[in-house]
Amino acid sequence: MNTQPATGATTTRPVNAASKPFGLRSYLVCLKGILVREGLRFLNQRERFISSLVRPLLWLFIFAAGFRQVLGVSIIPPYKTYVLYEVYISPGLCGMILLFSGMQSSLSMVYDREMGNMRTLLVSPFPRWYLLVSKLLAGVTVSIAQVYVFLAVAWFWGVKAPPIGYVFVLPALFLSGLMLCGLGMFLSSMIKQLENFSGVMNFVIFPMYFASPALYPLWRIQESSPLLYQICLANPFTYAVELIRFAFYGQVDWISLVVVAACTAVFLAGAIIAYDPSRGLMNRKQDTGGNA
Amino acid sequence: MQHVKTGEMNGPAALEVAAVSYSYGTKRALSDVSFAIAPGTFTVLLGLNGAGKTTLFSLISHLYNTRHGSISIFGHDIGRASGEALRRVGIVFQARTLDLDLSVYQNLSYHASLHGIGGREARQRIEALLQSVDMSDRINDKARSLSGGQMRRIEIARALLHRPTLLLLDEATVGLDIQSRADILAMIRKLVETDGIGVFWATHLIDEVDDGDHVVVLHKGSLLANGGVTEIVSATGSSSIREAFTRLAGLDAATAAGAAS
Incomplete structure (x- = not known):
């Protein structure tokens, strides 16, 4: 090894406890810092907050009201009586918030990897997996906050679940959100040419959303198209929606829980494993021959 | 193109870069780069735009994985023991990295948490560092309201929060006016003198190099020189570091004057 070192005085400044490994408290401090920052950013960006609510509310106020008579829903679990179409699609709209928000935050993690905020995060001495998971957890937390704001507005609109359902749904939202955030990050890491969010909307988010029981029950899909039904069964978002739907009524759909948990892992x-901070930059440098 | 390597060091290296190469696909950014810097010294990484400085910084800071060669910080390999290595390093990136929507305090507090520092200790360190960079009165202001020079000072304070022993600064004075450039440079040099922090200062501006500095010259991804200013000047038969750089890089005088001053 032919390195040629510089000359200079040896520092007298003590190394900052660098030999002492991080303990549990340090890990929690790190997680808290990432959560707080994500929350502050969200609160500071009111436009983002409002736009995240507008989409599901439009579906609830306009689409559901308009299609109430057309898209009737029979009595299927977990419902014990006929329910309004608005009630039926509410879990799907919760899933929609998680889907859009999770994908958006995950994609920004990947495409901003050479930008400021992610750089600051990635040069932390904590393990990279821990930092990425913490960032995903922060994104999920913000998504869940959006879901509860949506549920509050829906409640005033007359779309109500049993009170205990608002508590039971929390773990379902958390697990589903984590799965969708993880999926977003995984897809972005694998697909090099996925350059913008609209592409993801067309090829990932919309197909996932529509090929699920978010808007209509699976038995109706099976009646009209067995192939589409099979596609719906292969769609992880299907299980996220059902997990959320059953949780609203204090029930666990075990198949959905297992599928969502496995997909999350x-x-x-x-x-x-696939996250590579240099990947986005690599493509750009090849394309433009930018500064090295 | 001449190739100069000079200098010796007693003791462990603050930073050791050994036979490092890196490519963006088919585009070669670094070719077999090797050098080391001693603790407590001010070392300038000098090179024109596109020399590979930012790539080298990204490898040293573990943003990119080192695929060919090795990098170690105070003996800790950045690939195998990145946590131990990164705990000893403070980094100021070329691009602005403050979150504009957050206050100065929130930005610094976030960084402290990324190093496991929270609560009262974080607050005390933040207040002390803001005082040292003369920015105490802006602690609750949004980062968005700061000037370029003020942002840089906050970023330097942030890089010092976890008390590193090596400070990496990538083109830290780019985009600043002359006075702000001088202030930032003076602040960093003072850190070396008073606190014994090692500094690795990447720049394309030759006038930021002092006679007493150690200089690593990078050009088109290759190391051209590594040593003290006087050693490099002498070895190239030049009268100044500017002339030495011009000769090493094989530039014409006009290019060197225009690009690196």
Whole structure:
């Protein structure tokens, strides 16, 4: 090894406890810092907050009201009586918030990796997997806050679940949000040419949303198209919506829980392994021959 | 193109870069770069735009994985022991990295948490550092309201929060006016003198190099020189570091004057 060192005085400044490994408290401080920052950013960006609510509310106020008579829903679990169409699509709209918000925050993590905020995060001495998971958790937390604001507005609109359902749904929202954030990050890490959010909307978000029981029950899809039904069954978002739907009524759809948990584990692991901060920059440098 | 390597060091290296190469696909950014810098010294990484400085910084800070060669900080390999290495390093990136929507305090507090520092200790360190960079009165202001020079000072304070022993600054004076450039440079040099912090200062501006500095010259991804200013000047038979750089890089005088001053 032919390195040629510089000359100079040896520092007298003590190294900052650098030999002492981080303890649990330090990890929690790190997680708290990331959560607080994400929350502050969200509160400071009112436009983002409002736009995140407008989309599901439009579906609830306009689409659901308009299609109430056309798209009747029979009595299917977890419902024990006929329900309004607005009630039926509410879990799907919660899933929609998680889907859009999760994908958006995950994509920004990938495409902003050479930008300021992600750089600051990634040069932290904590393990990279921990930083990425913490960032995902922060994104999920913000998404869940949006869901509850939506549910509050929906409540005033007359779309109500049993009171205990608002508590039971929290873990379902958390797990589903984590799965969708992980999926977003995993997809972005794998697909090099995925350059903007509209592309993701067309090829990932909309197909996932429409090929699910978010807007209509699966038995209706099965009646009209067995192929589409199979596609819906292969769609992880299907299970997220059902997990949320059952949780609103204090029930656990075990198949959905297992599928969502397994997908969360796979997507998170894939995202962490595939995450490469230089990937986005690599493409750009090849294309433009930019500064090295 | 001449190639100069000079200098010796007693003791462990603050930063050791050994046979590092890096490519963006087929585009080669660094070719077999090797050098080391001693603790407590001010070392300038000098090179024109596109020399590979930012790529080298991204490798040293573990933003990119080192695929060819190795990098270690105070003996800790950045690939195998990145946590230990990064705890000893403070980094100021070329691009602005403050969150504009957050206040100065919130930005610094976030960074403290990323190093496991929270609560009262974080607050005390933030207040002390803001005082040292003369920015105490802006603690609750949004980062968006700061000037370029003020943002840089906050970023330097942030890089010092976890008390690193090596400070990396990538083109820290780019985009600043002459006075702000001088202030930032003076502040960093003072850190070396008073606190014994090692500094690795990347720049394309030759006038930021002092006679007593250690200089690493990078050009088109290759290391051209590594040593004290006087050693490099002498070894190239030049009368100044500017002339030495011009000769090493094979530039014409006009290019060197225009690009690196």
